[in-house]
Amino acid sequence: MKISGWGRYPLVETHLVSPHTEQDLRDHIAKGCIARGNGRAYGDSAVSTATTLHMRRFNRMLGFDAHTGILEAEAGVLLEDIIKVFLPQGWFPWVTPGTKFVTLGGMIAADVHGKNHHINGGMSGTLTWIDVMTADGSIQRLNPDDPYFAVTCGGMGLTGIILRAAIKLRRVETGYIEQRTLPAPNLKVALEMLNAAQGATYSVAWIDCLSKGAALGRALIMLGEHAKHSALHSALHSDPFALKPRRKWTMPMAAPQLLLNQYTARAFNAAYWRAGQRKTEPALTDWDRYFYPLDAILGWNRIYGRHGFLQFQCVLPHKTAEAGLEALLQATSDAGLGAFLAVLKQMGSEAGGISFPSPGLTLAIDFPNNRNSLKLMKCLDQIVLAHEGRFYLAKDARLSAQTLNASDPRMAPFAQMRQITKAGDRFYSAQSRRLKL
Numbered sequence: 001m002k003i004s005g006w007g008r009y010p011l012v013e014t015h016l017v018s019p020h021t022e023q024d025l026r027d028h029i030a031k032g033c034i035a036r037g038n039g040r041a042y043g044d045s046a047v048s049t050a051t052t053l054h055m056r057r058f059n060r061m062l063g064f065d066a067h068t069g070i071l072e073a074e075a076g077v078l079l080e081d082i083i084k085v086f087l088p089q090g091w092f093p094w095v096t097p098g099t100k101f102v103t104l105g106g107m108i109a110a111d112v113h114g115k116n117h118h119i120n121g122g123m124s125g126t127l128t129w130i131d132v133m134t135a136d137g138s139i140q141r142l143n144p145d146d147p148y149f150a151v152t153c154g155g156m157g158l159t160g161i162i163l164r165a166a167i168k169l170r171r172v173e174t175g176y177i178e179q180r181t182l183p184a185p186n187l188k189v190a191l192e193m194l195n196a197a198q199g200a201t202y203s204v205a206w207i208d209c210l211s212k213g214a215a216l217g218r219a220l221i222m223l224g225e226h227a228k229h230s231a232l233h234s235a236l237h238s239d240p241f242a243l244k245p246r247r248k249w250t251m252p253m254a255a256p257q258l259l260l261n262q263y264t265a266r267a268f269n270a271a272y273w274r275a276g277q278r279k280t281e282p283a284l285t286d287w288d289r290y291f292y293p294l295d296a297i298l299g300w301n302r303i304y305g306r307h308g309f310l311q312f313q314c315v316l317p318h319k320t321a322e323a324g325l326e327a328l329l330q331a332t333s334d335a336g337l338g339a340f341l342a343v344l345k346q347m348g349s350e351a352g353g354i355s356f357p358s359p360g361l362t363l364a365i366d367f368p369n370n371r372n373s374l375k376l377m378k379c380l381d382q383i384v385l386a387h388e389g390r391f392y393l394a395k396d397a398r399l400s401a402q403t404l405n406a407s408d409p410r411m412a413p414f415a416q417m418r419q420i421t422k423a424g425d426r427f428y429s430a431q432s433r434r435l436k437l
């Protein structure tokens, strides 16, 4: 059958199976495979040209220590389920991506980051151990000081199959976030505001990537803190984790491509900017609306039509960030493609292996999948290289091996390590083949 990542591109012919024992996994490893979590990586990292192992049946929570907040769970457990079980007890994940429909294994394999990377780091920093099935079928318990731990967190499933992990949760008093929105009229001001907000636990900027001239890079900076019990309205005091019912929408089918063009994207961005300017008063928002706004529209990836979409995500070091971001946004705005969503976040220190985050600013932009977008993204690649940035593999569907290696000197030694340990013969995805990892 043919499957894809969240961007619905590329579609890859694979043998998809849902094993449920460790012996099943061992048997598949011998023939070549890649693990798949919930398929939320955008490109082709979670699909193999050989066998793709859907890990959803490894979905048990194994134990929780209420003193330390450490949860032991299997790799196929969804983040959504972790929150549902533990938030009512006053615990929340330290790190969360922008969707709760991801598995523990997928979060570790991509070493995901949230809006608090500059303060709390990435997923790998929240783990006390992981159990990994390696190329010879043996299971190794890896601690954070083990070099194989470092290459597995962020290693995109290419070092082995993550079976279980112990993950630290954080104490929270409520399920609410105190949010502030600050409008920034252009990129320069947006960067100054983000910089001034270094102390905020959560910070993210929505960028109007189609604005031009003096308004290039105008943004809404959204800052957030976990709300204390005393900050809640008295009606919520008895149940500070209660969630107001949230209406769910389902995208019924792939939207016609005509719906998405520079005019609709410009109109949407302008309306979003205006609405954001009216919301500058501090406000309480529940965790679901704050962290996962897109999860309310099930299947929103169909909005880009049957050809799917691509996300471009890079990180630029502080020293080149302003010039690099300006060049990236200028090229995007000039191209005038239907780019709706552009998000800028701060990043803190680097983890090991080939993990993506590094100190600086990370920009992510969605594009409809078509020839013009692919051409533009090649130009964006060159801008990233010229500004010493690197690319996020969890979002990639189309980079070349040459560009990846030019951006990141850690990739060639990683590919070599895979040869030596035989991981390269056993674990491969369409992405790893394309990128010669």
Ligand SMILES: Cc1cc2nc3c(=O)[nH]c(=O)nc-3n(C[C@H](O)[C@H](O)[C@H](O)COP(=O)(O)OP(=O)(O)OC[C@H]3O[C@@H](n4cnc5c(N)ncnc54)[C@H](O)[C@@H]3O)c2cc1C
Residues within 6 Å of the ligand: 005, 006, 034, 035, 036, 037, 038, 039, 040, 041, 042, 045, 046, 047, 055, 075, 076, 096, 097, 098, 099, 101, 102, 103, 104, 105, 106, 107, 109, 110, 111, 112, 113, 114, 115, 155, 156, 157, 158, 160, 161, 162, 163, 294, 394, 395, 429
């Ligand atoms: C709306 C949206 C918002 C997002 N926001 C963010 C964000 O803010 N920050 C961020 O970092 N990412 C973000 N992402 C990306 C997403 O968090 C990652 O791609 C994550 O890896 C997806 O998890 P998954 O379980 O769906 O894994 P999949 O997409 O199925 O797999 C992703 C990778 O993990 C590997 N993998 C999965 N399970 C295992 C396992 N058990 N053992 C070994 N390898 C495994 C796969 O081989 C693949 O390489 C976002 C994605 C979406 C759709």
